[in-house]
Structure formats: C-alpha cells, structure tokens
Amino acid sequence: MKHNETVKQSFKKQAEKFATYHMAKAEYTDYLVKQIGTKGTEHALEVAAGTCICGRALAPFVKDMICLDLTEEMLAQGKKLAEESRIKNIYFQTGNAEELPYESETFDLVITRLSFHHFDDPQKPFQEMKRVMKKGGKLVVWDMEAAEETLRTVDDKIEKMRDPSHTRILSREEFEKMFEKDFTLQCEETTLVPVNLKSWMELTDTPEDVQKEITELMKTELSGGSKTGFSPYKKESQIMFDHRWLLLIGIKN
Numbered sequence: 014m015k016h017n018e019t020v021k022q023s024f025k026k027q028a029e030k031f032a033t034y035h036m037a038k039a040e041y042t043d044y045l046v047k048q049i050g051t052k053g054t055e056h057a058l059e060v061a062a063g064t065c066i067c068g069r070a071l072a073p074f075v076k077d078m079i080c081l082d083l084t085e086e087m088l089a090q091g092k093k094l095a096e097e098s099r100i101k102n103i104y105f106q107t108g109n110a111e112e113l114p115y116e117s118e119t120f121d122l123v124i125t126r127l128s129f130h131h132f133d134d135p136q137k138p139f140q141e142m143k144r145v146m147k148k149g150g151k152l153v154v155w156d157m158e159a160a161e162e163t164l165r166t167v168d169d170k171i172e173k174m175r176d177p178s179h180t181r182i183l184s185r186e187e188f189e190k191m192f193e194k195d196f197t198l199q200c201e202e203t204t205l206v207p208v209n210l211k212s213w214m215e216l217t218d219t220p221e222d223v224q225k226e227i228t229e230l231m232k233t234e235l236s237g238g239s240k241t242g243f244s245p246y247k248k249e250s251q252i253m254f255d256h257r258w259l260l261l262i263g264i265k266n
Contacts, residue, residue, distance in 0.1 A: 041206070042070035045126075048200055048260060049153055051075050055121035060142055061110045061128035065091030065103070067155075068124075072103045075122065081108045110138035115145045124153040127258075130172070130182045139191050146265050152196060158203060158259040159184040160242035168242030171227055176217045188261055196263030203259050210245065210252040228252065 045067060051057075055075040059068035062080035064087050072078040072095070080103065082088050088105045095103050108114050110128065123142045129135050142152055159182040160168040172179040185203075192198055210231060214224045231245040231252050243254040 046070055046074060057122040058120045060125040063087045067126050068103060069095050069100060072100045077102045079104045079106060081106045083109055113141045113145050117144050118147045119145050121147055121150045126155040129156045130180060131178050133180060143195055148265050150265050152263045154261045157182045158257040164240055164242035171241055174223050174227055175214055175219050185259055192263045195266055198263050200262035203257055205255040206258050208254055208256050
C-alpha cells in the first residue's frame, strides 16, 4: 500500500500537464487504434488509465470503454477531456490494477499503457487483466522496454530520481514470458519516442537539484563519459533521448 500512495502522489502532481504531454499526441494514439483493429462491439477496459489517453482514443471504435486508475485527479482530467470531445460511451472508475473490481471474463479488450514500470509486482496486475478478459479477447500492453542489460540498473535509477513512483522497466523477454502461457501474440513492435529531457523532468515536478544531477549525467555521456542507458543526443541545443515503447497485443487462448 505504501508504494500505491507514492504512485497517487506522483500522478496527482502530473494530472493537469499529463494529457497534453508528448505521450498524448494523435500520431501515437492513431497508430494504436490501427494496430488493435477493433470491431466496434467490444466491452473495453483501460487499466492504470491515467487521463484515459488510450480509452478516449479507442472509445469511438468500441461499444463501451471503462477507464480505471488509482489517482482520482488523473481520472478527473480524463473525464473533463472526454466531455469536451463529447464522448458518450466512456466511464471512469477509481480502482487498483492489482485487484480489479470486475467479474472474470467480462471484457473483450483490455489495454494498459506505460503502467508496468510503476507496479511493485508486475505479475499481479497482469494476472488480473487476464482474469477479467473473455477467451479470444485482446490484451494490449504498451510500455517502455528496458535498456540493454548492463545499463538497466543506472537507467532505472535515473527514472526513479525523476519520479519516485517508478519501479523497474521490464525487458522484451520479461513481457514475452508473461504472455507466453495463455496468449497468442498477434503484434510485437517497438517505436522510438523522442523525449525532451527538460520537459520530461518538469512533468513530474522533479526538484531543481535532482534535475541538475540528471542533466549532468546526460552531459557526461554526451561528452564521452559513463553511459546512462538513455543514449542522449542534442537537438537545437536541447538534450533529447528516445524512449523505446514496446507494443504487445495478445489473443487470450
């Protein structure tokens, strides 16, 4: 429960800025909708939905969409934006991904995005998402993919410095292992998402001294020093890096 409070406090701060951050760009949500290929008849659920970026994008293409998140402030932003877009078939519920408040085999489509690196025990929410899915339904996981093995520790350390609710980024192999027993993978694709270092830290209200420390680590790598796992680069005098987003779509056996 202590970690859940850390998550809630972190995302409470991010709520207003989160929906307009680069992660909400239409090019990413359009790509996601296309890859999922809905029929329009699905009962859908977004888990750890935040401001329901995916849920709002998918709602016009499914029968109904429930967005569940731990942080009420994030859901409130999602609800406000859904109302502004006149989305009628979307519903919002406060809840924990580790104990989903739904009957088994309820949903045709379950999606979660950028959530697993905030979970203490990734297996718990994964098993819960599997439980509430109908056989033949689609589970969509879109999350960051870990840096190469030798740099994972320092990569996670920097992520946690920036956001204390961060736990650990999973590798492609770890995600595949979760899916392998009960799902047939239909899609497995990596997208490089460019991120501005300063904007990334400002989103989470990272303290100034910590921002400086992280920036120095990036500058050190840029000048040929120790690697961070971020592979930073300069663009128009700004420090940038690419997050690796791994999209997995599995059909429940």
